[in-house]
Amino acid sequence: xPTKLHLNASFNxxxxxxxxxxxxxxxxxxxxxxYNNIHTLESNCFGSLSALQVLTLVKNKLRRIPKEAFxxxxxxxxxNLSRNRLRKIDWFSFKGLHKVQILHLERNALSSxxxxxxxxxxxxxxxxxNNNKLTSxxxxxxxxxxxxxxxxxxSNSVSMIESKGWRFCQRLLILDLSKNRLSALNSNxxxxxxxxxxxxxxxxxxxxxxxxxxxxxxxxxxxxxxxxELSDVFMSGQHIxxxxxxxxxxxxNNNKLRSLPSNVFRGLDQLTRLELLNNxxxxxxxxxxxxxxxxxxxxxxxxxxxxNCKSKWLISFLQKATLIGEHxxxxxxxxxxxxxxxxxxxxxxxxxxxxxxxxxxxILEQPQAIIGLQGATVTFxxxxxxxGGCNVLIYWSKNDQRLYSxxxxxxxxxxxxxxxxxxxxxxxxxxxxEPDSGFYRCHVINELTMTVSNHVSLTVQIPPxxxxxxxxxxxxxxxxxxxxxxxxxxxxxxxxxxKDGGHxxxxxxxxxxxxxxxxxxxxxxxxxxxxxxxxxxxxxxxxGFAKAEARLTVLDRGALVMTSTDKxxxxxxxxxxxxxxxxxxxxxxxxxxxxxxxxQPFKLDRRRFIAGRGQMLVIVEARTNDQGIYTCELNGNVxxxxxxxxxxxxxxxSKKFHSKSKSDDGKDDGKKNDDNELSSTNVKSxxxxxxxxxxxxxxxxAVVVLCVVLTSFVWLCLIWRNRRPASVVVxxxxxxxxxxxxxxxxxx
Numbered sequence: 001x002p003t004k005l006h007l008n009a010s011f012n013x014x015x016x017x018x019x020x021x022x023x024x025x026x027x028x029x030x031x032x033x034x035y036n037n038i039h040t041l042e043s044n045c046f047g048s049l050s051a052l053q054v055l056t057l058v059k060n061k062l063r064r065i066p067k068e069a070f071x072x073x074x075x076x077x078x079x080n081l082s083r084n085r086l087r088k089i090d091w092f093s094f095k096g097l098h099k100v101q102i103l104h105l106e107r108n109a110l111s112s113x114x115x116x117x118x119x120x121x122x123x124x125x126x127x128x129x130n131n132n133k134l135t136s137x138x139x140x141x142x143x144x145x146x147x148x149x150x151x152x153x154x155s156n157s158v159s160m161i162e163s164k165g166w167r168f169c170q171r172l173l174i175l176d177l178s179k180n181r182l183s184a185l186n187s188n189x190x191x192x193x194x195x196x197x198x199x200x201x202x203x204x205x206x207x208x209x210x211x212x213x214x215x216x217x218x219x220x221x222x223x224x225x226x227x228x229e230l231s232d233v234f235m236s237g238q239h240i241x242x243x244x245x246x247x248x249x250x251x252x253n254n255n256k257l258r259s260l261p262s263n264v265f266r267g268l269d270q271l272t273r274l275e276l277l278n279n280x281x282x283x284x285x286x287x288x289x290x291x292x293x294x295x296x297x298x299x300x301x302x303x304x305x306x307x308n309c310k311s312k313w314l315i316s317f318l319q320k321a322t323l324i325g326e327h328x329x330x331x332x333x334x335x336x337x338x339x340x341x342x343x344x345x346x347x348x349x350x351x352x353x354x355x356x357x358x359x360x361x362x363i364l365e366q367p368q369a370i371i372g373l374q375g376a377t378v379t380f381x382x383x384x385x386x387x388g389g390c391n392v393l394i395y396w397s398k399n400d401q402r403l404y405s406x407x408x409x410x411x412x413x414x415x416x417x418x419x420x421x422x423x424x425x426x427x428x429x430x431x432x433x434e435p436d437s438g439f440y441r442c443h444v445i446n447e448l449t450m451t452v453s454n455h456v457s458l459t460v461q462i463p464p465x466x467x468x469x470x471x472x473x474x475x476x477x478x479x480x481x482x483x484x485x486x487x488x489x490x491x492x493x494x495x496x497x498x499k500d501g502g503h504x505x506x507x508x509x510x511x512x513x514x515x516x517x518x519x520x521x522x523x524x525x526x527x528x529x530x531x532x533x534x535x536x537x538x539x540x541x542x543x544g545f546a547k548a549e550a551r552l553t554v555l556d557r558g559a560l561v562m563t564s565t566d567k568x569x570x571x572x573x574x575x576x577x578x579x580x581x582x583x584x585x586x587x588x589x590x591x592x593x594x595x596x597x598x599x600q601p602f603k604l605d606r607r608r609f610i611a612g613r614g615q616m617l618v619i620v621e622a623r624t625n626d627q628g629i630y631t632c633e634l635n636g637n638v639x640x641x642x643x644x645x646x647x648x649x650x651x652x653x654s655k656k657f658h659s660k661s662k663s664d665d666g667k668d669d670g671k672k673n674d675d676n677e678l679s680s681t682n683v684k685s686x687x688x689x690x691x692x693x694x695x696x697x698x699x700x701x702a703v704v705v706l707c708v709v710l711t712s713f714v715w716l717c718l719i720w721r722n723r724r725p726a727s728v729v730v731x732x733x734x735x736x737x738x739x740x741x742x743x744x745x746x747x748x
Contacts, residue, residue: 010034017041023048034058041069049073056080058104063087071096080104082128089117089141099123106152107131119144126150130176136160142168150174154200157181166192178224179203184404185213195219202226202251208404209233215243226253226275235393235445236402237261245269253277253299260288275299282306282335284314291317300331300344307333307347309354315344361386361444361451364422369456372432373463373543374490380427382442382453387421392446394425399438403427432460434490461543464493468520470537470550477554479527486520487539487546497522498536506530527554568645569622576712577617577642579632598628606701611709618708622646 005028014036022028026048039061046052052073062084070076079100086108094100100121110132118124124145130152137153139162148169158180166172170192182204190196196217206228214220223244233240234257241247244267257279265271265288272294281302289298298318305311318328333339333347365383372378386392394415396403405412410430417423423444429436439455468486475481487493497513499505507513507524514523524531532554539546569575579593593614595602604610607620619626624646631641 006030006032008032010036012036014038017045022046025049027051030054032056033060036060038062040064041066043068044072045069047072051075054078057084059083061085065090065093067092068095070094073097074099076100078102081108083107085109087111089113091116091119093117094120097121101125104128105132109133111135113138113141115140116143117141121145122147124148128152130154130156132156134158136162137165138162139165142166145169146171148172152176153180154178155180159183161189163189163191166190169193170195172196174198176200177204182206184208184210186210187212188216189213191216193217198222200224201228204228206230207232209238209240211238211240211242211401214240218243218246220244220247222249223247224249224251226251226255228255230255231257232393232395234261234264235259236395236443237264237450238402239263239266241265242267247271248294249273249275251275252279255279257281258304259283259285261285262287264288265290270294273297273299277301280304284311286310286313289314289317298328300328303330303332304334305331305344306335307339307342307344307352308336309352312349312352315347315352316349319345359387359446360449361392361423361446363442363444363451363453365424366453367427367440367442367456369458371459371461373461374433375431377428377430378432378458379429380440380442380456380458381424382427382444383422383424384442384444384451385421386423386444386446392423392444394423394442394444396425396427396440396442398440400441429458432458434460434462436460460490461541462488462490463544464489464539464541464546466537466539466546466548469548470535472551472553474553474555475527477527477529481524481527481531481552481554483522483524483535483537483550483552484520485522485537485539485548487537489539489541489543491541491543493539493541493543493545495537495539498538500533501536505533524552529554566643566645568647569619570647571624572621574708575619575622575626575644575646576708576715577619577630577632577644578712578716579615579617579634592634594633596631596633599631602630609701609705611705616709616712618705618712619644620704620708624648 005025007025007028007030010032011034014033015038017033017038025031028049029051031049031052031054034056035058037060038057041062043066046055046069050072053075055070055073055076055078058080060083062081063086065081065086067090070079073096076097077099079094079097079102082104083106086105087110089105089110089112091114094103094117097120101123103118103121103124103126106128107130110129111134113134115138118127118141121144125147127145127148127150131154134153134156136158137160142148142165145168149171151169151172151174154176155178158177159182161182163186172193173195175193175196175198178200179202182201183206185201185206185208187210190199190213194216197219199217199220199222202224203226206225207230209230214223230252234255241250247268248270250265250268250271250273253275254277257276259282262285264285265274268290269292271290271292273296274289277299279302281300282304283306289295307315318331329343329345331344333342333344339347339351361384363382363384365381367380367382370378370380380396382394382396384392384394396413403411403413412428412430414426414428415423416426425442427440427442437458437460439457441455442453444451444453464487466485466487468484470483470485473481473483485495485497487495496503497508499507506528512525512527514525515521532552534549534551537548537550567575567577579595595610595614595617597603602608602610602617608626609618610616611618617630617632622644627644627646629641629643
């Protein structure tokens with residue numbers, strides 16, 4: 001008996017697979033169904049093939065993988081679904097394939113991979129996803145690939161990589177991202193791939209590489225950056241290869257490189273092969289190519305090389321090289337004209353002089369320092385000239401780190417050619433914030449030289465804003481008053497105070513206004529009645545100012561005080577609230593008393609009115625919406641509060657009252673304008689003439705008011721006589737004890 005059973009059913013025009021047709025093949029280990037017309041897989045269609053190790057379905061017409069299609073293939077090691085029509089991979093697609101090590105999904109139409117789609121493939125070592133329509137390497141669809149060593153993503157449309165996604169496959173050794181749409185490599189984009197040995201990024205559109213983008217790849221041996229747009233990266237002199245001490249092969253073919261600055265390959269200590277084919281390189285700065293013993297082969301075919309004294313080191317190095325490749329034999333001089341066409345490996349060293357002048361760019365207009373408000377848009381500009389018609393590149397740096405245009409960060413640069421010689425670059429930063437502050441400069445370079453502008457600063461100012469605001473405060477004469485006020489901003493704001501809009505106020509003039517060192521607390525000691533008023537805390541800086549106000553009320557011993565803070569009344573009963581002061585000025589009518597309900601001016605109507613020169617607030621047939629905080633003010637600067645609680649009746653009585661209330665409310669709403677006019681007339685009548693004898697409604701209201709007032713007066717007398725807590729009337733009397741400084745909200 002053979003140890004392995006194979007079945008090859010390829011090229012048979014099969015349209016479907018049924019489990020019953022495979023029942024006799026329970027020991028089958030390899031099944032090949034390639035190049036058929038299979039368009040669907042039934043759930044559990046391989047249920048009888050529990051010993052199967054290899055399954056290939058190449059070049060069929062599968063559009064989806066049904067749930068539990070492979071759930072019984074517990075011994076499967078390799079699955080090949082390439083060259084089908086799959087568009088999506090769901091999280092359940094590979095359920096049960098716990099031992100699969102190689103998975104081929106290339107040449108499908110995959111545009112979406114759900115989160116955790118490969119979560120069941122705990123033993124997967126190789127994953128092929130090339131030639132699909134993927135646009136990104138997501139953060140979560142790589143979940144579960146802890147043992148993955150090889151990932152092929154070439155020939156997709158990947159333009160974005162979420163670096164955190166690599167944390168699920170940190171054992172990766174080979175990564176192929178060639179033939180995609182990557183445009184930039186951000187810092188630490190491969191920080192989780194410290195074991196990576198081979199990285200292919202060729203045939204993308206990479207024009208930006210941060211200096212730390214590749215620094216974490218300490219085990220990398222092969223790096224292909226061919227067919228990108230790295231000219232600006234190399235012209236700017238960035239050291240993008242730092243940390244790649246084990247790289248042996250570096251490919252930079254077809255990148256439009258025109259110059260190689262000094263030490264541009266710093267960090268490549270074990271480089272053996274350097275490919276620079278199809279780059280119109282003109283100048284090799286001294287030590288631009290590492291002169292290390294391990295370097296065995298240089299592929300170079302530029303015919304535009306400047307052969308003068310500055311390139312003598314390179315030509316000497318190449319002429320002494322033991323291995324000269326065929327491509328190196330094609331490298332030729334172009335400048336100066338007398339050396340044009342000569343092979344680099346045959347130019348006499350004594351003819352390499354620096355007689356020929358090469359134009360150097362000059363900066364005509366230096367960028368200027370800018371001070372901008374937070375959220376504003378700022379623009380730097382830099383103008384340069386280059387004689388002789390040479391082309392220049394201008395880029396910007398912040399704190400000596402190169403800047404790149406970024407829509408997300410609101411950074412853009414623009415280069416304008418004003419004629420053949422003058423170039424102007426504009427750097428625009430939108431919605432500036434504090435992190436944008438720093439030192440900026442522009443770099444102007446051509447093929448051979450670089451000119452750098454002065455450092456100029458960007459200072460972002462933040463208008464003052466309060467972190468602590470002063471609060472309304474009530475205190476007594478002779479006490480200590482505490483006011484808090486703190487503000488922040490850029491630059492740090494200065495804080496000063498005003499009273500009633502002026503700087504000259506008693507507490508400051510008499511040196512009773514103090515501030516705690518290194519604190520935000522201000523004190524007024526030995527408070528006086530004249531200290532009452534509106535205090536303004538003003539935070540001021542060159543970025544603007546902010547203002548916060550608080551009212552301070554200083555009371556003497558004759559100030560009005562509530563003897564009780566709560567008052568309860570049954571639903572439907574009459575409540576009388578009294579604001580009483582024993583000062584003479586109340587008695588002779590000089591006091592102005594105002595009432596408010598829950599912070600809003602008190603509104604008069606047929607049920608609610610004021611009597612007793614404003615000292616009594618009467619509420620007839622109290623309702624639940626009458627509950628709340630009532631405040632009386634004496635002369636606009638003394639306030640005391642009382643909470644009214646309306647107690648519900650039993651269910652039957654409550655329903656009866658609410659029904660009556662709704663009926664009354666309906667009538668009230670229908671006569672709203674008339675009632676308001678009537679109420680206004682009644683108030684005026686009581687104040688001027690006592691009663692309006694011409695109005696029947698006025699008589700009724702006046703009688704009710706008089707009865708309530710008399711009743712209240714009787715109750716007041718009884719309370720005073722018996723000295724026991726009032727059940728209806730609350731009197732406010734002066735406290736013989738000195739009050740401490742309290743907030744206006746205390747006692748609510």
